[in-house]
Amino acid sequence: xxxWAGPLAISAITLAGLVAALLLDGxxxxxxxxxxxxxxxxxxxxxxxxxxxxxxxxxxxxxxxxAAGSDPS
Amino acid sequence: MVPHPETASVEISTAPGADxxxxxxxxxxxxxxxxxxxxxxxxxxxxxxxxxxxxxxxxTGLPGEIFLALIGLVFLAALVSGVVLYAPFARRMAFGxxxxxxxxxxxxxxxxxxxxxxxxxxxxxxxxxxxxxxxATPLFGIWQIRDVAPVLAPYVHDAPVIxxxxxxxxxxxxxxxxPFSEVSFVTFPTHLYGSPDHYVVWVKxxxxxxxxxxxxxxxxxxxxxxxxxxxxxxxxRALELSRPLHFGNYGGLTLKxxxxxxxxxxxxxxxxxxxxxxxxxxxxxxxxxMEAAEAAEAAEAxxxxxxxxxxx
Numbered sequence: 001x002x003x004w005a006g007p008l009a010i011s012a013i014t015l016a017g018l019v020a021a022l023l024l025d026g027x028x029x030x031x032x033x034x035x036x037x038x039x040x041x042x043x044x045x046x047x048x049x050x051x052x053x054x055x056x057x058x059x060x061x062x063x064x065x066x067a068a069g070s071d072p073s
Numbered sequence: 074m075v076p077h078p079e080t081a082s083v084e085i086s087t088a089p090g091a092d093x094x095x096x097x098x099x100x101x102x103x104x105x106x107x108x109x110x111x112x113x114x115x116x117x118x119x120x121x122x123x124x125x126x127x128x129x130x131x132x133t134g135l136p137g138e139i140f141l142a143l144i145g146l147v148f149l150a151a152l153v154s155g156v157v158l159y160a161p162f163a164r165r166m167a168f169g170x171x172x173x174x175x176x177x178x179x180x181x182x183x184x185x186x187x188x189x190x191x192x193x194x195x196x197x198x199x200x201x202x203x204x205x206x207x208x209a210t211p212l213f214g215i216w217q218i219r220d221v222a223p224v225l226a227p228y229v230h231d232a233p234v235i236x237x238x239x240x241x242x243x244x245x246x247x248x249x250x251x252p253f254s255e256v257s258f259v260t261f262p263t264h265l266y267g268s269p270d271h272y273v274v275w276v277k278x279x280x281x282x283x284x285x286x287x288x289x290x291x292x293x294x295x296x297x298x299x300x301x302x303x304x305x306x307x308x309x310r311a312l313e314l315s316r317p318l319h320f321g322n323y324g325g326l327t328l329k330x331x332x333x334x335x336x337x338x339x340x341x342x343x344x345x346x347x348x349x350x351x352x353x354x355x356x357x358x359x360x361x362x363m364e365a366a367e368a369a370e371a372a373e374a375x376x377x378x379x380x381x382x383x384x385x
Binding site for chain 2: 023
């Protein structure tokens with residue numbers, strides 16, 4: 001079930017936003033639509049961001065710095 | 074929705090004869106104060122019209138519409154299969170995680186899964202409403218044959234009458250016949266999508282939702298009484314609601330921009346799916362080298378497992 005939590009949450013927000021935009025007049029409806037599609041778009045922007053901390057060389061540098069910091073000499 | 078008095082306008086489209094086709098119309102548009110805004114052939118955007126026809130029917134009319142509806146069903150099946158396959162791949166990973174240190178194929182697999190799952194609901198809505206839109210012509214045909222043709226049958230051989238009932242009276246009668254409605258447009262007596270003896274007053278609801286739902290009301294063009302209210306069946310109501318949900322033109326400019334962004338993400342999912350299919354080790358291997366392909370696939374699986382285990 002844990003694997004479905006994220007996709008279900010994003011899908012629920014998307015569907016609620018799309019339907020609310022169809023039901024609500026004026027800026028409220030426009031805002032609901034923007035939230036409904038804005039959340040998945042922002043989530044993708046976050047997931048696809050360049051992640052330096054994932055690169056092996058970055059991890060290595062991080063470990064080296066830690067080791068250097070703990071060196072008593 | 075009450076139109077703003079400064080932006081409201083009325084369009085009158087005329088043709089030389091009552092039964093002439095719509096390709097030679099003359100259109101005059103008036104502002105609410107009576108000033109003429111435009112006068113001449115109906116303004117149109119040739120590029121957008123071409124793109125819409127290409128998108129809706131591949132420029133081939135009804136066969137193209139049916140074909141695209143079938144393609145929409147295949148697209149929905151692909152979404153379902155993607156959901157079924159998602160859990161085994163993502164069981165030991167965080168949502169949105171992309172393994173950047175593995176092979177290129179592994180990275181594309183994660184990208185395909187993440188973008189596909191995040192855009193799943195939107196893609197499902199656009200796919201399902203696309204299937205509905207592809208079936209529009211047959212669905213309207215069913216309604217016309219079953220519900221409208223029997224009503225119009227007594228008039229079908231009449232020549233189009235010259236109306237004597239005032240248009241304003243016909244509009245008032247139609248909006249009285251359908252509660253909480255306002256007029257959208259009126260067709261004068263004609264055999265083309267109308268009746269030779271009636272005005273067809275198309276009314277719509279006043280709320281944002283009900284404004285998508287049209288109801289044609291036949292008003293006698295001689296005496297102005299309502300002859301028939303052609304309530305639409307549920308499948309045409311579903312079709313009417315599926316239009317904005319397919320085109321995304323109902324929530325302002327922000328929604329349109331986000332719609333375009335999700336379009337691009339969906340294209341990325343399709344492209345990555347094709348890449349994963351074509352780069353599959355078994356597909357690339359020669360018939361005699363199946364063992365090597367299986368070994369490569371196993372090595373890739375081990376690599377994926379090792380990366381996941383390292384993170385867990």
